[in-house]
Amino acid sequence: MIWKSALRRLGAALIVMVGISMLIFAIARVMPGDPARIALGPNASAAQVAALRAERHLDAPLPIQYWEFVKALSRGDLGKSLYTNRPVTTDIAQFLPATLELVIVSAIIMVLIGLPIGILSAHFRGRLPDHVGRLIALIGVCTPAFVWGVILQLFFGYFWPVFPIEGRLLESTPVPPDVTGFFLVDTLLAGNVPAFFDALHHLILPAVALAMAGLGQTARLTRSNMIEVYDRPYIEMARAYGFRPLRIATRYAFRPAFIPTLTILGLEFAAMLGNAFLVEKVFGWPGISRYGVDVIIRKDLDAIVGTVLIIAAAFLIMNIVVDILVSIINPRIRLAAGRG
Amino acid sequence: MSEPVLTIRDLRLAFGGRRGHPVLHGISLHVRAGEKVALVGESGSGKSVTARLAMGLLQESPRVHATGSIRFDGIEAISGGRDIARRRGNRVAMIFQDPTSALNPTFRIRGQFRDVLRSGDRGISAAEADRRAEAALAEVSIPDPKRALDSYAFQLSGGMNQRVMIAMALANRPALLIADEPGTALDVTVQAQTLGLMSDLTEKRGTAVLLISHNLGVVREFSDRVYVIYRGRIVEHGTTAQLFAEPRHPYTRALLAAIPKISGGGLPDLPERSPEFESPLIVHEGCGEPVEARA
Amino acid sequence: MSEPGSPVIAKRGGSRAVAAFFGNPLSVAGLVIVVAIVLLALAADYVTPFPEHVGPIGDFAAMSAAPASPYMLGTDTMGRDLFTRIIYGYRLSLIMAVVVLAIATPIGVIVGLVAGYRGGWTEYVLMRITDVFLAVPPLVLAMAIMGFLEPTLLNGMLAITAMWWPWYARLIYNVTRAEASEGYVLAAETVGASTAHILFREILPNCWPSILTKMTLDVGFVILMASSLSFLGLGVQPPTPDLGSMVAEGAKYMPDAWWLSLWPAIAILLVVLGFNLVGDGLREAFEAEG
Numbered sequence: 025m026i027w028k029s030a031l032r033r034l035g036a037a038l039i040v041m042v043g044i045s046m047l048i049f050a051i052a053r054v055m056p057g058d059p060a061r062i063a064l065g066p067n068a069s070a071a072q073v074a075a076l077r078a079e080r081h082l083d084a085p086l087p088i089q090y091w092e093f094v095k096a097l098s099r100g101d102l103g104k105s106l107y108t109n110r111p112v113t114t115d116i117a118q119f120l121p122a123t124l125e126l127v128i129v130s131a132i133i134m135v136l137i138g139l140p141i142g143i144l145s146a147h148f149r150g151r152l153p154d155h156v157g158r159l160i161a162l163i164g165v166c167t168p169a170f171v172w173g174v175i176l177q178l179f180f181g182y183f184w185p186v187f188p189i190e191g192r193l194l195e196s197t198p199v200p201p202d203v204t205g206f207f208l209v210d211t212l213l214a215g216n217v218p219a220f221f222d223a224l225h226h227l228i229l230p231a232v233a234l235a236m237a238g239l240g241q242t243a244r245l246t247r248s249n250m251i252e253v254y255d256r257p258y259i260e261m262a263r264a265y266g267f268r269p270l271r272i273a274t275r276y277a278f279r280p281a282f283i284p285t286l287t288i289l290g291l292e293f294a295a296m297l298g299n300a301f302l303v304e305k306v307f308g309w310p311g312i313s314r315y316g317v318d319v320i321i322r323k324d325l326d327a328i329v330g331t332v333l334i335i336a337a338a339f340l341i342m343n344i345v346v347d348i349l350v351s352i353i354n355p356r357i358r359l360a361a362g363r364g
Numbered sequence: 365m366s367e368p369v370l371t372i373r374d375l376r377l378a379f380g381g382r383r384g385h386p387v388l389h390g391i392s393l394h395v396r397a398g399e400k401v402a403l404v405g406e407s408g409s410g411k412s413v414t415a416r417l418a419m420g421l422l423q424e425s426p427r428v429h430a431t432g433s434i435r436f437d438g439i440e441a442i443s444g445g446r447d448i449a450r451r452r453g454n455r456v457a458m459i460f461q462d463p464t465s466a467l468n469p470t471f472r473i474r475g476q477f478r479d480v481l482r483s484g485d486r487g488i489s490a491a492e493a494d495r496r497a498e499a500a501l502a503e504v505s506i507p508d509p510k511r512a513l514d515s516y517a518f519q520l521s522g523g524m525n526q527r528v529m530i531a532m533a534l535a536n537r538p539a540l541l542i543a544d545e546p547g548t549a550l551d552v553t554v555q556a557q558t559l560g561l562m563s564d565l566t567e568k569r570g571t572a573v574l575l576i577s578h579n580l581g582v583v584r585e586f587s588d589r590v591y592v593i594y595r596g597r598i599v600e601h602g603t604t605a606q607l608f609a610e611p612r613h614p615y616t617r618a619l620l621a622a623i624p625k626i627s628g629g630g631l632p633d634l635p636e637r638s639p640e641f642e643s644p645l646i647v648h649e650g651c652g653e654p655v656e657a658r659a
Numbered sequence: 660m661s662e663p664g665s666p667v668i669a670k671r672g673g674s675r676a677v678a679a680f681f682g683n684p685l686s687v688a689g690l691v692i693v694v695a696i697v698l699l700a701l702a703a704d705y706v707t708p709f710p711e712h713v714g715p716i717g718d719f720a721a722m723s724a725a726p727a728s729p730y731m732l733g734t735d736t737m738g739r740d741l742f743t744r745i746i747y748g749y750r751l752s753l754i755m756a757v758v759v760l761a762i763a764t765p766i767g768v769i770v771g772l773v774a775g776y777r778g779g780w781t782e783y784v785l786m787r788i789t790d791v792f793l794a795v796p797p798l799v800l801a802m803a804i805m806g807f808l809e810p811t812l813l814n815g816m817l818a819i820t821a822m823w824w825p826w827y828a829r830l831i832y833n834v835t836r837a838e839a840s841e842g843y844v845l846a847a848e849t850v851g852a853s854t855a856h857i858l859f860r861e862i863l864p865n866c867w868p869s870i871l872t873k874m875t876l877d878v879g880f881v882i883l884m885a886s887s888l889s890f891l892g893l894g895v896q897p898p899t900p901d902l903g904s905m906v907a908e909g910a911k912y913m914p915d916a917w918w919l920s921l922w923p924a925i926a927i928l929l930v931v932l933g934f935n936l937v938g939d940g941l942r943e944a945f946e947a948e949g
Contacts, residue, residue: 040791043790047791051807077609078822162932166935168930170907171924175921178921182914258468258469260416261466262468263449263452266447266450267479269447275479280469297799298798305891316802320803320806331799331802336795340794
């Protein structure tokens with residue numbers, strides 16, 4: 025069944041997670057400097073530094089330190105942030121939902137706009153809509169998310185102020201009671217429709233800025249995969265029956281072309297989790313980025329490791345979801361899995 | 365003698381624009397209603413290109429430069445603009461060489477069959493389409509039509525897919541069926557079965573057939589009249605009986621000489637290209653070009 | 660008559676690729692952008708109007724001046740000419756990209772070649788390590804590395820290099836896997852050629868088109884990544900002119916001094932676009948040659 029192969033992928037993802045934790049751990053411990061000293065700052069006394077070293081097992085050999093780290097992790101304990109003085113998990117739980125909401129809305133924009141551009145480009149291959157589509161895609165791919173952020177903010181926030189430039193809600197809008205942490209969901213759960221639209225209004229510019237790179241990549245891939253499919257006999261057959269060209273594009277050519285495209289969308293999602301840091305800075309979005317950059321600048325070891333691990337986990341989970349989607353829309357895999 | 369349903373006159377084609385690589389040098393042929401005509405030649409002779417042009421599949425490619433005339437039902441396929449297939453309303457259907465790759469791998473047969481039926485009758489309901497599809501599949505001797513409709517092409521055998529394709533092609537009662545190397549991708553017995561099936565059904569319905577093939581064994585069995593195409597020209601034309609009894613063009617003779625070995629695919633060494641090969645079109649009596657004469 | 664594979668034939672094949680490249684107006688446009696930027700960056704000391712504005716001191720009489728002569732793109736909050744600083748920013752970005760790729764590419768290529776050819780445990784271990792790197796968003800990994808290092812030019816290059824090689828490992832691994840079963844490799848094995856000979860003399864030459872294409876595209880993407888890091892304040896520190904930090908710094912003064920971040924932002928877009936156009940053109944040219 026599909027679930028069996030999903031479980032297998034989950035296992036593989038766990039191995040990669042262990043690898044990532046080792047990598048991050050190694051980076052954190054091998055880099056020059058005494059982490060305890062860095063964390064406490066130059067004004068701390070030697071006794072304070074020694075106490076922190078003991079508390080964090082910093083004097084033990086690396087494998088022991090890693091073991092302690094994994095033991096704590098298995099209890100759901102990512103350590104304590106020296107910056108907020110709270111458990112890292114608490115911090116992440118507070119900041120991650122805003123980032124995920126932004127990334128998910130961006131992913132939706134990426135698919136809803138990128139796919140049609142790719143389809144139209146392939147359909148009008150070599151003609152004006154194709155050139156326009158390819159240009160949009162190329163500029164999307166070539167422009168860092170923060171450049172999009174700054175440009176969109178400048179034009180649609182300042183010069184022609186149709187969108188708010190900062191934050192998730194207006195000052196006057198009450199923050200919805202925290203259920204999912206996604207304001208789009210929580211405002212609706214609270215039955216506050218104006219707040220929902222306010223949240224959406226605030227989301228659009230950052231989400232578009234974040235979506236542009238993936239949108240361009242999606243359009244490019246869809247186009248090239250569809251052009252390959254257009255040479256297949258089943259497209260010739262569809263044309264021989266006189267099916268409408270647009271129907272051939274959206275149904276007969278798109279479906280087979282979408283399968284290889286979808287696998288790449290997972291990678292684009294990964295890039296978005298990273299680029300969210302840039303967009304959040306531009307739009308003052310209170311997500312994991314502000315926290316991440318703050319803890320990085322303060323050399324807050326546990327918080328850095330925790331943040332990277334959570335983002336890697338989100339990425340791996342997304343990739344498993346994409347794999348499952350691929351096997352659902354690809355009848356070959358679905359039926360093979362059903363038989364096995 | 366009945367009217368031709370398909371008339372091709374002086375068809376010329378070059379790939380890569382007007383001054384590009386010439387492929388067809390003035391093909392003329394016709395198919396009358398209910399008639400079974402074969403276009404025979406080796407690969408690269410231009411026979412498949414002719415079939416695709418007749419089907420309206422190549423005209424929109426910017427690399428193709430075609431002149432001449434292909435008329436069907438008064439609709440001109442060379443100079444007549446776009447969407448030829450749709451304007452003909454499925455009065456011409458086509459069967460492709462490899463049935464499995466000609467069916468979309470991401471749709472069940474049911475969905476594709478519905479689309480085919482809808483292209484012939486826009487207002488047909490899904491239930492009505494499914495009923496007709498089942499009947500059509502039963503007619504091509506598919507044992508469990510319901511199950512076949514619920515399958516993907518890769519779940520069915522090549523022979524089954526060939527039957528599905530024949531059923532689809534005939535579902536909208538076309539006046540002409542173009543069969544491009546039908547079943548060449550299948551093994552010989554399956555190929556013979558499906559060709560027999562196709563022949564029976566088209567005869568029963570009075571559908572004309574233009575059979576494109578390199579296989580003279582197939583041509584002899586399933587056609588009334590034959591055009592021999594060689595390097596983009598028709599070199600000989602006659603009834604199947606005449607042509608097999610008394611081949612006149614050296615290329616035709618070479619083809620016939622190769623029959624016993626043809627199951628292995630391809631021709632033995634042809635005699636060196638001689639001036640005789642470039643001789644004018646040989647037409648056996650009783651097969652003159654009626655349209656040509658009238659024009 | 661020339662022998663098969665003789666220089667005459669090889670040359671004809673090469674010229675087909677060149678013709679394909681220059682036949683595409685987009686590739687040519689990309690090449691023009693790239694050449695112009697590289698030349699400007701190389702000759703920055705001579706072509707920029709105010710080379711002294713590279714440091715912390717500018718024209719105090721013209722702080723945050725809007726674009727007008729003699730500061731065609733305006734000045735920043737210290738009165739430094741933006742055009743000058745953008746060109747020097749280009750120079751820094753290009754140096755970073757070249758150094759990063761010069762280190763990351765050989766590492767990735769060797770890992771990919773060895774993993775793809777040796778198979779077995781070597782392949783498993785090397786490719787799982789590669790997977791680990793590929794499983795973290797590149798920017799996040801680079802940020803994490805920067806988190807433990809001082810934000811300097813050298814460390815920035817180190818962080819980007821560390822997350823860049825796996826992409827080459829993955830690419831070359833796939834090519835090597837496909838090539839390893841080809842006739843010419845088997846032939847070399849039968850005559851007892853050494854592994855090094857097979858990897859570097861037989862397989863590697865077939866990887867060059869993919870490597871060159873990817874490197875060209877990557878010059879743009881390394882610049883993109885470096886500017887992203889410095890935009891977050893984790894890259895090169897002031898007063899060194901850097902495109903990413905210029906955008907970040909200028910964003911504080913929007914919308915009144917819009918030129919402060921808009922021009923550096925467009926400068927980044929332009930250089931990445933240029934290298935992308937050339938890279939795409941190269942890929943199509945190599946494909947045209949077959």
